Amino acid sequence: MGRWKSKKRHKYLLQYHVIFVCKYRKKLLVSKQILDDIKQFSHKICKKHHVIIRYMETDKDHIHYMTETEPTISISRIVNLMKSYTTYHIWERYPNYLRKHFWKEHTFWTDGYFVCSAGNVSEKMLREYIENQG
Numbered sequence: 001m002g003r004w005k006s007k008k009r010h011k012y013l014l015q016y017h018v019i020f021v022c023k024y025r026k027k028l029l030v031s032k033q034i035l036d037d038i039k040q041f042s043h044k045i046c047k048k049h050h051v052i053i054r055y056m057e058t059d060k061d062h063i064h065y066m067t068e069t070e071p072t073i074s075i076s077r078i079v080n081l082m083k084s085y086t087t088y089h090i091w092e093r094y095p096n097y098l099r100k101h102f103w104k105e106h107t108f109w110t111d112g113y114f115v116c117s118a119g120n121v122s123e124k125m126l127r128e129y130i131e132n133q134g
Contacts, residue, residue: 005070014068014069016068016075016117018114019064019115020062021113022109028098029058029062037090042082046082049073053065065082075115083113090108
């Protein structure tokens, strides 16, 4: 579990479970080389934008991330950066392999994504805390 961060006037802990799925559910994450490269590219772009990847694991056609971020960057921006950066660089390294799967477009991930916040307290505890204010 992450630790609370502090900046000038605020304290925060923003953690997200994020899932990206390969376009058309193609099983492109079975190659250890591609898998390792995507993990490396993910870490590189996240480090540049002060996003911490706590955990990352893949299945044949999707990848899970547990990330931690600052309140200055939205989760949709993080997703956009990660998907576009990994797609660009994976196409640079494996153009012949990917052309076999995607004839017309330079794509890798589906357009959508899954994201869920991961908090330190249950919804019930939070509701009770809010209801008991004042």
